[in-house]
Amino acid sequence: MPDAKKPGFSRDSISNTLIVAVGVSLVCSVLVSSAAIVLRPLQEANQNEFRQRIVLEVAGLYDPAVPVDEQFGNIETRLVDLETGEYVDGMDPQSFDPEAAANDPQLGVTIPKERDIAGISRRAVYAPVYIVKEDGAPRQYILPVRGKGLWSTLYGYLSVEPDGNTVSGLRFYEHAETPGLGDQIEKEPWLAQWPGKKLYDEQGNPQIEVIRGSVQSGPNEIHQVDGLSGATLTANGVTYLIRYWIGSHGFGPYLAQVSSEANDNG
Numbered sequence: 725m726p727d728a729k730k731p732g733f734s735r736d737s738i739s740n741t742l743i744v745a746v747g748v749s750l751v752c753s754v755l756v757s758s759a760a761i762v763l764r765p766l767q768e769a770n771q772n773e774f775r776q777r778i779v780l781e782v783a784g785l786y787d788p789a790v791p792v793d794e795q796f797g798n799i800e801t802r803l804v805d806l807e808t809g810e811y812v813d814g815m816d817p818q819s820f821d822p823e824a825a826a827n828d829p830q831l832g833v834t835i836p837k838e839r840d841i842a843g844i845s846r847r848a849v850y851a852p853v854y855i856v857k858e859d860g861a862p863r864q865y866i867l868p869v870r871g872k873g874l875w876s877t878l879y880g881y882l883s884v885e886p887d888g889n890t891v892s893g894l895r896f897y898e899h900a901e902t903p904g905l906g907d908q909i910e911k912e913p914w915l916a917q918w919p920g921k922k923l924y925d926e927q928g929n930p931q932i933e934v935i936r937g938s939v940q941s942g943p944n945e946i947h948q949v950d951g952l953s954g955a956t957l958t959a960n961g962v963t964y965l966i967r968y969w970i971g972s973h974g975f976g977p978y979l980a981q982v983s984s985e986a987n988d989n990g
């Protein structure tokens with residue numbers, strides 16, 4: 725009969741307990757890290773597909789029966805230098821991450837306080853734009869926008885017609901505003917008001933506004949969208965973030981450029 729208990733060996737000793745605990749932690753951490761590394765490309769692909777779907781939705785082109793990447797093939801993605809409004813070549817617009825770039829010393833800039841009406845502190849020097857074409861001619865320019873709501877940063881896409889002034893659509897795809905209050909920004913009855921609204925006045929100043937209450941007929945109605953009842957602070961966030969991104973520190977120079985192109989092309 726083998727001796728089950730070796731003299732001097734105790735399974736419950738402190739050193740054995742520690743060895744087992746450290747061993748189990750090491751195995752678990754290797755498993756978790758490996759899973760994170762293995763799953764990262766899949767997560768990125770899913771995130772990419774999700775954003776492409778939202779771009780298609782804001783363009784009014786999304787068809788659930790057709791794979792997203794196939795539909796997205798008809799949309800041209802370019803990078804824009806926000807200061808000049810010119811396209812940037814030599815960088816891959818698909819893999820450019822504007823939020824990571826915002827915090828990069830070379831690729832990001834601090835937004836001067838008095839101009840930071842979106843409350844985002846920094847932005848990248850470049851931004852991706854998505855151009856929807858029909859028979860080779862641009863029909864919509866889809867711009868990523870973001871800014872503070874009440875509780876969270878609101879992330880969305882604004883689609884603009886080739887005149888650089890008329891809204892074609894708006895969608896928010898990420899935020900943490902309150903369900904039933906601030907989350908009305910992602911609901912159709914409210915979003916349906918946006919197409920046709922004008923971003924700028926005759927002098928080119930951003931005028932678009934989510935007002936308090938309902939839009940009344942008058943000279944400003946073309947720039948106005950109904951307020952969100954019980955969620956005026958989120959609604960104000962939407963006004964300011966859009967005004968920032970269409971302003972001279974955002975896509976203003978780019979939108980001026982596309983509208984003059986549209987004028988040149990008749």
Ligand SMILES: Cc1cc2nc3c(=O)[nH]c(=O)nc-3n(C[C@H](O)[C@H](O)[C@H](O)COP(=O)(O)O)c2cc1C
Pocket residue numbers: 874875901902903905906907952953954955956957958959
């Ligand atoms: C629990 C809680 C959650 C709220 N969430 C939001 C929100 O997501 N967005 C918002 O603008 N206001 C929210 N509010 C209300 C704001 O505090 C504020 O009263 C409201 O924005 C004012 O809008 P009103 O003038 O249309 O009522 C919340 C209030 C409470 C108590």
